[in-house]
Amino acid sequence: MSTPTSTVNSALRIGPHTVQPPVVLAPMAGITNAPFRTLCREFSGGKGLFVSEMITTRALVERNEKTMQLIHFDASETPRSIQLYGVDPATVGKAVRMIAEEGLADHIDLNFGCPVPKVTRKGGGSALPYKRHLLRAILREAVSGAGDLPVTMKMRKGIDDDHITYLDAGRIAVEEGVTAIALHGRTAAQHYGGTADWEAIARLKEHVPEIPVLGNGDIWSADDALRMVRETGCDGVVVGRGCLGRPWLFGDLVAAFEGRGGDYARPTLREVAGVMVRHATLLGEWIGDEARGVIDFRKHVAWYLKGFAVGSEMRKRLAITSSLAELSEGLEELALDQPWPTGADGPRGRTSGNNRVVLPDGWLKDPYDCAGISEDAELDTSGG
Secondary structure, three states: OOOOOOOOOOOEEEOOEEEOOOEEEOOOOOOOOHHHHHHHHHHHOOOOEEEEEEEEHHHHHOOOHHHHHHOOOOOOOOOOEEEEEOOOHHHHHHHHHHHHHHOOOOEEEEEEOOOOHHHHOOOOHHHHHHOHHHHHHHHHHHHHHHOOOOEEEEEEOEEEOOEEOHHHHHHHHHHOOOOEEEEEOOOOOOOOOOOOOHHHHHHHHHHOOOOOEEEEOOOOOHHHHHHHHHHHOOOEEEEOHHHOOOOOHHHHHHHHHOOOOOOOOOOOHHHHHHHHHHHHHHHHHHHOOHHHHHHHHHHHHHHHHOOOOOOHHHHHHHOOOOOHHHHHHHHHOOOOOOOOOOOOOOOOOOOOOOOOOOOOOOOOOOOOOOOOOOHHHOOOOOOO
């Protein structure tokens, strides 16, 4: 691997924005909404960059009601960061200009990493960089439409081991004025299985020294983040599944990058329960309905309780609560004095791998021809 070119306490520059420590919350559908970003930001002391859920360019341009809610930022969020998904250069350009002209965000990230079938079958997400001319056209429209706003992109290594795209995509990004690149060290076919290829992150850093490269994949603890920077020379880290049920990880990351390694959160179950109730409360306030907020929170229950001695029946009961009172009462029945469990830091969320990537017909025949991509290929809903 390459010799690291950045130190653990270096700042990351995203256009006019300084991100110190160089830590970014990865956009995750149904997860990185305003309430979750608030929690993560509180634990980090406001340090880092926290990106919205995936926003579909077509839905944004059409001012879809759900999408307009998803791009709402708390007054304390700065810089405001939106991730956009799109496959049609014209529609992407319209969305970016709308953000810039209406002051909807301070930073735009483009999604070329999503591996889910409903995205790749349209030629989007991790399928798109295979079409080099299409990628260039989208980046050109986005950068030109963004004005003074910095544009970054997040991508994967490629579609599968036979169709690796990240080095070509990185060079195109530099040529079109992208400010920084984040690389998830897996292919689309791997989804979230296996082990992330950190050597690919090192190779990309060597290939595009002109702009910052951020590494993503298998960061489950603050020490993992430091190790990634040291081993790959990347300029910062993007944390996704590692913070599921662990929003305090961002406090750990700040401590690690500021040289206070080991000064990490080890909350008791009582403290974790308090965070769970606050998370559910924030969701209800954001949605405008307590019950819907608690229902939305259900997906987080297993992540928060991972490693603690909580019986399966109680876990199921907590995962079907419909009010804050019901959630709080259930949590009060647990053995709340349990200390942080050994081995609780580890894989969470999706772990499937070796999937067949669903692509448009004939997608792999020519890495340059992008005929057939139009506004009709755009998804019409945001949030994944």
